[in-house]
Amino acid sequence: MAIKNRPSRLAARFPEAIIFPLLILALAAATTTFGADQAGSCVSYTNEVVPSIPWSIHVVKIDRARQNVRFCTTLGGGNVLGMGIVSDQVKTLPAGAGSPLAAINGDFYEKAKEYPGRPRDLQIRNGEVLTQPTGHTCFWIDRDGNPQMTNIISHFRVIWPNGKTTPFGMNVERTNGTAVLYTAILGTSTLTDGGIEYVLEQSPGNDWLPLHAGRIYMARVRQVNAAGNSPLDPLTAVLSVSPDLIAGIPSVKPGDTLQLATESVPNLSGVDVAIGGGPALVRDSQVMTWKGWIHLPQPRTAMGWNKRYFFLVEVDGRQLDLSLGMTFTQLAKYMLDLGCEQAMNLDGGGSATLWAFGTVRNSPSEGQERPAPNALVVVNPNPATAAK
Numbered sequence: 001m002a003i004k005n006r007p008s009r010l011a012a013r014f015p016e017a018i019i020f021p022l023l024i025l026a027l028a029a030a031t032t033t034f035g036a037d038q039a040g041s042c043v044s045y046t047n048e049v050v051p052s053i054p055w056s057i058h059v060v061k062i063d064r065a066r067q068n069v070r071f072c073t074t075l076g077g078g079n080v081l082g083m084g085i086v087s088d089q090v091k092t093l094p095a096g097a098g099s100p101l102a103a104i105n106g107d108f109y110e111k112a113k114e115y116p117g118r119p120r121d122l123q124i125r126n127g128e129v130l131t132q133p134t135g136h137t138c139f140w141i142d143r144d145g146n147p148q149m150t151n152i153i154s155h156f157r158v159i160w161p162n163g164k165t166t167p168f169g170m171n172v173e174r175t176n177g178t179a180v181l182y183t184a185i186l187g188t189s190t191l192t193d194g195g196i197e198y199v200l201e202q203s204p205g206n207d208w209l210p211l212h213a214g215r216i217y218m219a220r221v222r223q224v225n226a227a228g229n230s231p232l233d234p235l236t237a238v239l240s241v242s243p244d245l246i247a248g249i250p251s252v253k254p255g256d257t258l259q260l261a262t263e264s265v266p267n268l269s270g271v272d273v274a275i276g277g278g279p280a281l282v283r284d285s286q287v288m289t290w291k292g293w294i295h296l297p298q299p300r301t302a303m304g305w306n307k308r309y310f311f312l313v314e315v316d317g318r319q320l321d322l323s324l325g326m327t328f329t330q331l332a333k334y335m336l337d338l339g340c341e342q343a344m345n346l347d348g349g350g351s352a353t354l355w356a357f358g359t360v361r362n363s364p365s366e367g368q369e370r371p372a373p374n375a376l377v378v379v380n381p382n383p384a385t386a387a388k
Contacts, residue, residue: 071377104354
């Protein structure tokens with residue numbers, strides 16, 4: 001255990017603390033840190049406490065130079081979309097994924113009644129595209145192993161036999177004027193009503209499910225369904241078109257071939273892991289600004305990195321005797337102070353959770369973990385070969 005007092009550094013970094021004058025006068029200014037290293041993995045956990053605000057900040061630090069750690073994402077529903085607490089999500093990792101070391105809650109989630117637990121933006125798990133990008137800030141590891149953070153523009157589309165194209169979403173509620181591609185990740189059926197649905201299967205001699213980013217797939221139409229709520233299974237996908245789009249769709253019959261493009265800007269070819277969130281907090285060592293936002297302290301979750309380390313961070317909040325939480329500006333400055341050259345926000349509030357070395361380390365604002373749609377997990381893919 002290491003104990004350090006660093007009030008002057010933090011006070012200089014966070015002038016916004018003056019909004020809590022009574023607390024500052026009542027509490028001694030001190031910062032306490034303690035940590036534990038995971039043998040052979042160069043992954044450490046630290047709880048930094050600032051009584052004068054008060055803040056309780058939980059940090060996992062990961063050495064990028066080590067080859068025995070990697071990121072993966074999980075789903076709240078295990079193998080389907082849904083909501084689940086982070087400590088349960090780490091248990092759903094397949095046996096071949098390795099040993100989980102640390103995890104944080106991930107993206108915000110949509111609240112459509114029929115599609116609970118659907119992440120708001122892009123998610124890629126083990127190379128499989130589960131949801132399409134929607135323009136918010138995302139984190140991913142590119143095919144060369146480099147971390148990236150930016151907004152991603154979707155060019156997911158179906159190319160009809162006559163060459164016309166229609167954009168599609170993925171595993172999301174089908175609203176008016178949209179087409180959606182559904183896979184078994186959603187569940188047992190599309191949960192739609194009406195419209196027209198094309199049940200798609202593998203085109204002989206071509207790659208098929210699971211779908212990866214940056215590809216164009218050939219799919220054969222097995223069935224055309226005008227009733228909606230088509231069944232889903234691991235060998236098929238269903239392209240669902242809302243009623244108001246049908247007039248502009250060319251005639252397609254069983255046996256025809258469609259092309260499905262999972263392209264985007266930037267290009268995500270070869271990406272195995274990606275998760276949405278936002279907004280960006282730090283870009284190229286510069287704190288971002290947010291005009292028109294209401295800046296209130298809240299529980300926060302974030303991740304960031306520099307050339308040597310990744311950082312997973314959770315700030316407890318809404319607990320007057322423990323931690324008030326941070327504004328985006330405070331969180332961005334804290335990430336910069338850690339040494340992050342790039343950093344982004346993830347879902348916060350009651351969802352804010354940091355799990356490390358077998359247990360939840362933070363104090364969730366609702367008194368217990370709140371379910372989340374997905375999580376970002378750090379694993380040791382080869383625990384048997386870790387250094388002793």
